[in-house]
Amino acid sequence: METTVKKAAVLGAGVMGSQLAAHLANAGVEALLYDLTQEQAEQGLAGLAKLKPAPLFSPRYAERITPCNYDDHLERLAEADWVIEAVAERLDIKEAVCRRIAPHLKPEAVLTSNTSGLPLADLAAALPPELARRFMITHFFNPPRYMRLLELVAGEATEGWVVEAMARAGEALLGKGIVHAKDTPNFIGNRIGVYAEVVTIATAIEMGLTVEEVDRLTGTVAGRPKSATFRTADLVGLDVLGHVVRTAYERGEGDEERERLRLPPIVARLIEEGRLGQKSGAGFYRKEPDRTILALDLETGEYRPQKRVRFDCLRVAKEYQSVAARIRALCAGDDPGSRFFWTTLARTLIYAANRIPEISDDLVSIDRALRWGFAWRLGPFETWDALGVRAAFDRMVAEGMQPPAWVERMLASGRDRFYGVEGDDRTVYDPVAAEVARLAPRPGVVDLDLLKRRGRERLRHWSASLVELGDGVLDLEFHSILQPDYNPLDGSVVEVVERAVEELEAGRARALVIGHQGEQFCAGANLAMILGFCERRDWDGLERAVAALQQAMQHLRFAPGPVVAAPFHLALGGGWEIIAACDHRVAAAELYTGAVEVGVGLIP
Known part of the structure; x- marks a missing residue:
């Protein structure tokens, strides 16, 4: 049996349920949004307009959501192909709702729960x-x-077509990264992510670090979200954090780290006093009426002005462009910040490795869950590879930690990385089978790095390359040598654009795709380059650089073959000009683009 999701129903119009209905609407799916009363359902729908960040791609998509109640609209559930339960996180409430709606579902409808x-x-x-x-x-x-993360958990009775239908709907319809999890406490993402959060807080208290020091060490410099540790807790809500931690503790009888999964007393105190984070106006941080943001003193529980953070390991780490190099630098110092960072990271890596095969049979699912669900740039095992598995293992053992035996067996076998490339394939270590396995490519995903390893890189320059995709199609890839996270336009990119057009004109290529697998598509021109011209008062040089860029855009616009851009995230200024010059654009849903220079009075 197959199910195509044309209409869905969401049970529960709270913050999560209403946002699920909104994202279904984003995908063009009509959604019925249920709650106990019509007023509650309508309030849930109306509340979408107030939420930040905005849950809807466009406010008009709210028209695709119909508020309903259980007394008057149960029969409409028969219209739904997919019913998502998102009511309060209590078993008795979920059971009551499911019993009530069960007789009204059509025979082929899929019912799922969003329980955490x-x-x-x-x-x-x-x-x-x-x-x-x-x-x-x-x-x-x-x-x-x-x-991006969507964890799928199937039961013993769940039929295979249901799992396949939900994976297909999640990935192709809703744009999610699918991870198949086992029916264990907090599944994969929250099991590891919340452990890391709690251990980080407890270790900060043990070592005497401040809230702002921890957030500087565990934020973007470490390849984690800007909100880092304490700000993330405030955003999520300390009550929500507390619930997930309690679940891990109460259901974690066999967890070797169970005692670390107790709520730190300061967190319990904040929850008891109603200081739940952003939703209550105060948590680990508090914004004052003058917009000053105070930080919590972890010893006294009182708020105080933030202090400037200074650690040698931070200063050194910020000199590197790659996340892997920055993490190595953070771990390699001898100041309190480095000792703290290494301790929390090592405990997290060991904990993640010990969860195999309890929560997952493979380490790839754990890495993806942390990348997609917690916005880590590198998952736990990717991080361990970045540190060097042997070096990190030896340091853990020397400091009295106990990494799992399967990691030692892997190293003894001569394998010193979790991930690798052998021939034309990516490989990964399989801890359950104790052997190296081929990492199956994700359907529909082009792996540019593998193509380049196979000798299909036709041209490489400092900040851009031409890669052969096959069938006469070239890909123009950005990889800025100076700012790889933002890929600003520079002379190197302009040269490769011109070369790509030449390949089309000479008949050595039939079509061109402009896209890559970095963090941002293109955040605009290289402002450092422009500033250099200005500081040298080299106005002629600046004029030539601008003219070269404009000429390249014109050549792109009138290229003899089809040019398709695949922009995502930031495509600003010059990035916007590139995609504007293309014949067609296949944009990611989360694309932020425009000629931002207009905002300061400059005409592109």
């Missing part, structure tokens, strides 16, 4: 057998529009 930690077996026990076969967990991360 309740056992699937307990949820399925309340369902009729025929519905239990069409039931599973689809755990979205909040906010669902922006967080």
Whole structure:
């Protein structure tokens, strides 16, 4: 049996349920949004306009959502191909709702729960057998529009076509990264991510670091979100953090780190006093009426002005462009910041490795869950590779830590990396089988690095390359040598654009795609280059650089073959000019583009 999702229903119009309905609407799916009363359902829909970041691609997409209540609109559930339960995180409430709606679902409809930690077996026990076969967990991360991770958990009774349908809907319809998880406490993402959060807080208290020091060490410099540790807790809500931590502790009888999964007393105190983070106006940080942001003193529980953060390891790390190099620098110092960072990171890496095969049989799923669900640039095992598995293992052992035996067996076998490339394939170590396995490519994904390893890089310059995709199609890839995260335009990019057009004109290529697999498509021109011209008062040089860029854009616009841009995230200024010059654009949903220079009175 196959299910195509044309209409869906979401049970529960709270913050998460309403945002799930919004993201379905973003994908063009009509959604029925249910709550106990019509007023609550309508409030949930109206509340979407107030949420930040915006859950809807466009405010008009709210027209695709219909507020409903259980008393008057149960029969409309028969219209839904997919019903998502997103009510309060209590088993009795979920059971009552599912019993009430079960008789009204059509025979081929799929029912899923968005629970973040309740056992699937307990949820399925309340369902009729025929519905239990069409039931599973689809755990979205909040906010669902922006967080890529979707964890799928199937039960013993769940039929295979249901899992396939939900994976297809999640990936192709909603743009999610799919990770198949086991029915274990907090699944994969929250199990590792929340452990890292709690250990970081507890270690900060043990070592005497401040809130702002920890957030500087565990933010963007380490390849983590800008909100880092304490700000992330405030954004999520300390009550939500507390719930997930309690689930891990109460259901983690066999967890060797169970005692570390207790809420630190300062967190329990904040929750008890109603200081829940951003939603209550105060948590680890508090914004004052004059917009000054105070930080919590972890010893006293009082707020104080933030202090400037100074660690040698931070200063050294910021000199590197790559995340891997920055993490190595943060771990290699001998100041308190480096000792703190290494300690929390090492504990997290060991914890993640010890969760195999409990929460996952493979380390790839764990890495993807942390990248897609917690916005880590490198997952735990990718991070371990960046540090050097042997070096990190030896340091852990020397400091009295106990990394799992399977890592030692891998090293003893002569394999010193979790990930690798052998011939034309990516490989990964399989801890369960104790052997190296081929890492299957994700369907529909072009791996530019592998293509280049296969000798299909036709041209490489400092900040851009031409890669042969096949069938006479070239890809123009950006990889700025100075700012790889933002890929600003420079002379190197302009030269490769001109060369790409020449390849089309000479008949050595049939078509051109402009796209890559970096962090941002192109954040505009290289302002440092422009500033250099200005500081040298080299106005002629600046004029030539601008003219070269404009000429390249014109050549791109009138190229003899089709030129297709695949922009994503930031495509600003010069990045916008590139995609404007193309014949067609296949844009990511999360594309932020425009001629930003107009905002300061400059005409592009």
